[in-house]
Amino acid sequence: MSSRAPVRLPAYTPHPDFDHESDHLDGTVAAMIRQIEFWENRDNLMGADLETSIILGDEAGEHAAMLSPHVKEPYFGSLKVRVGGREQTLYIGRHGFRDVKGPYTVVSWDSEVGSLFYSDVLGWTPRKGGTGVIRRRRQLDITQKQLLRVTDLYDEDAGGDTGGREEVLLRRLEEGSTAGMRDVVETLQPEQNAAMRAPAGTPVIIQGAAGSGKTTIGFHRLAWLTNSDRGVHQVRPEASMVLMPNKVLAAYAGRILPELGLSGVNVTTPETWAVGLLGLEKLEVTDRTLSLLLTDRDNTRRALAWRRAKLLGDARMLDVIRTHLWTRFNAAITGRGLAEPVEVPGRDPVTLSITDTDLHGLLRDVFAADPLDGYRAGLKRAIEAEALHRLNVPEDAETTVLRQLGTAIQALLGRVFASTTPVTETRRLLASPEALAVSGLLTEREIALLQTDPLSGIPTSRRASADVIEIPLMLTMQAFMGGIGRTVGRTLEVFDHVVLDEAQDYSPLLYALLARATRPGHVTALGDLNQGMHGYKGPSTWEAVQAQLPGAQVLTLNRTYRSTRQITQLGARIAATYNRAAQVQGVDRDGPEVQRYTAPPAEAAELRLLAGAVRDARAAGHTNIAIVTRRGVDADRLSAALRDHDTDAQPITTQEHRYTGGLVILPVNLAKGLEFSAAIVASANAETYDESTEYERRLLYVSASRALHWLALVSVGELHPLIREP
Ligand SMILES: Nc1ncnc2c1ncn2[C@@H]1O[C@H](COP(=O)(O)OP(=O)(O)OP(=O)(O)O)[C@@H](O)[C@H]1O
Numbered sequence: 001m002s003s004r005a006p007v008r009l010p011a012y013t014p015h016p017d018f019d020h021e022s023d024h025l026d027g028t029v030a031a032m033i034r035q036i037e038f039w040e041n042r043d044n045l046m047g048a049d050l051e052t053s054i055i056l057g058d059e060a061g062e063h064a065a066m067l068s069p070h071v072k073e074p075y076f077g078s079l080k081v082r083v084g085g086r087e088q089t090l091y092i093g094r095h096g097f098r099d100v101k102g103p104y105t106v107v108s109w110d111s112e113v114g115s116l117f118y119s120d121v122l123g124w125t126p127r128k129g130g131t132g133v134i135r136r137r138r139q140l141d142i143t144q145k146q147l148l149r150v151t152d153l154y155d156e157d158a159g160g161d162t163g164g165r166e167e168v169l170l171r172r173l174e175e176g177s178t179a180g181m182r183d184v185v186e187t188l189q190p191e192q193n194a195a196m197r198a199p200a201g202t203p204v205i206i207q208g209a210a211g212s213g214k215t216t217i218g219f220h221r222l223a224w225l226t227n228s229d230r231g232v233h234q235v236r237p238e239a240s241m242v243l244m245p246n247k248v249l250a251a252y253a254g255r256i257l258p259e260l261g262l263s264g265v266n267v268t269t270p271e272t273w274a275v276g277l278l279g280l281e282k283l284e285v286t287d288r289t290l291s292l293l294l295t296d297r298d299n300t301r302r303a304l305a306w307r308r309a310k311l312l313g314d315a316r317m318l319d320v321i322r323t324h325l326w327t328r329f330n331a332a333i334t335g336r337g338l339a340e341p342v343e344v345p346g347r348d349p350v351t352l353s354i355t356d357t358d359l360h361g362l363l364r365d366v367f368a369a370d371p372l373d374g375y376r377a378g379l380k381r382a383i384e385a386e387a388l389h390r391l392n393v394p395e396d397a398e399t400t401v402l403r404q405l406g407t408a409i410q411a412l413l414g415r416v417f418a419s420t421t422p423v424t425e426t427r428r429l430l431a432s433p434e435a436l437a438v439s440g441l442l443t444e445r446e447i448a449l450l451q452t453d454p455l456s457g458i459p460t461s462r463r464a465s466a467d468v469i470e471i472p473l474m475l476t477m478q479a480f481m482g483g484i485g486r487t488v489g490r491t492l493e494v495f496d497h498v499v500l501d502e503a504q505d506y507s508p509l510l511y512a513l514l515a516r517a518t519r520p521g522h523v524t525a526l527g528d529l530n531q532g533m534h535g536y537k538g539p540s541t542w543e544a545v546q547a548q549l550p551g552a553q554v555l556t557l558n559r560t561y562r563s564t565r566q567i568t569q570l571g572a573r574i575a576a577t578y579n580r581a582a583q584v585q586g587v588d589r590d591g592p593e594v595q596r597y598t599a600p601p602a603e604a605a606e607l608r609l610l611a612g613a614v615r616d617a618r619a620a621g622h623t624n625i626a627i628v629t630r631r632g633v634d635a636d637r638l639s640a641a642l643r644d645h646d647t648d649a650q651p652i653t654t655q656e657h658r659y660t661g662g663l664v665i666l667p668v669n670l671a672k673g674l675e676f677s678a679a680i681v682a683s684a685n686a687e688t689y690d691e692s693t694e695y696e697r698r699l700l701y702v703s704a705s706r707a708l709h710w711l712a713l714v715s716v717g718e719l720h721p722l723i724r725e726p
Contacts, residue, residue: 180255313507
């Protein structure tokens, strides 16, 4: 935490330029309406012929639809700049608008020039050459076409930095939470702006403390990448994917997309994406390593489970699997060939013969080319090309000939790839020391480690299941055999861009796969190595990720924005027990003291405390309130019991539930990433969050860091030692 005194918001006195700015706003609104009316009037859009007129009309309709939502708040800031001796004021908004007939142009926030509004630089080189100087940055609060406030962030004439940026930020952070993640286009901070605009086409790892805006910035970067100014690196939203740790958070975060003008982005979870790719939507994904780490007291077994899980996610497994498949497919080819009668139109029938030696050669070429859609599709194409070449088939007869060969080729491929599904093949490989040794990449000790089963004491699911630590291997099998990427009709393409949230929970192997499934340089990873809950799945350092994303930059966000000083300080006390990183700096925002509710054990004691805390949170003016429990079953039980105490808290206990605001009760694993105006930590004691287990302290931290403004800690008996009154 910073030691600065909290910023007190000064009483607002209208800015001397208020009237002038108000007139400019009226002018801009009028110009936009004029332009929209022009676009909507088809008579204005006569092309040389009917077709051109229709196209022009459609395009104009689209422009009008895109601009219309912005008329109410055409811009939020301005820049006074001097370029080559000429002074000019540029207005910055969410959507660019060119006023062809007057001075009311608006520059889009995600353009090159828009960046100058957010950064602290005072000079730049305009595209047309020369030098540009920033004379003033100004924030303009506008609602419903009305100017509310003018705040200068920087003013050369007034001596430079005015402190206005912090003032505007604090005002924004004072607002209540909403049912979805919000955009921060109007108050993006300089370090966030720099991270968001890291050169397009460069993979970026954004490391930031809890509440530093990582997730928010990841979505803004995606929006920024969709701007046509990004040239060859422009991203199509519908060709992009965002992976979030659970579906509740995915739905919550996805609400930011329309605000950022993005539609069609696939926001999903790694499990959903993986089982979809494997074609096994019904597969249950378990995490037995986590169960073992939480329940088993045998340190040797815990260490073994940890090391084994880490090894399964090691990037070397990519080549271990590739070599295994190479051996396996070559063995399957031996003794098989193709001998098929073919009639090329206009010629005598012949027999096409492709021997197993030929097939070995073709397979070698396929492995060398390493096609995105996998070796099966690659080998099919290679056999077809070879057949056409050998028979010297003219282009117009290719389809006829390939149709004749279709069944035989399919049968051959069936035999070569038979009984190799990603799930069975992964398990077959892991069970075979010989197969694991073929690549020469794993040491004997590592192979022996893979033969152990430290999880044998943990029950397996009765349904068909796969464990999270096996999933990257299964996806690798899938990637090599059937391909990996974005399905477009019947073909596979690479994603334009992939954003990963909670990036510290993805194994290096998964990064290697995502890099394969995405355009080079188009992965944005957002995470915090200090918040890792699942170290056995994730990378130990960001270097391990950089090794899989060539050229990746690690950018660090140092400030946290979410909570008041009182809440951030409490969180810091918990995190200090496991987090050796330098202390992060919070925005110094003052709020009420953290509330503590305790009572001696008695029937319904906790329910009474919780109901009282909810009443107090409401009395303090909050409507979006969460009660956070340790487990899903606690949330279900308390939700039902609280009804007898006039407290109706909606449970969010499965991934299918959605957060729509109001009072909710949810377990900590589903609360991660969400935030609420007020939060109440239930059973905030050492019986519930074991003090000696780091994982439990991390969970307590997550529970205690969900509130923006008001936090209550509730316990029957004593509170957890880490959060008691200091
Ligand atoms: N520049 C900003 N202006 C206003 N609010 C901001 C800004 N940056 C971040 N915030 C707010 O801070 C909060 C935290 O942001 P976000 O959830 O993106 O952080 P995070 O780093 O992903 O957190 P966590 O690691 O806990 O998931 C949100 O309420 C967000 O709106």
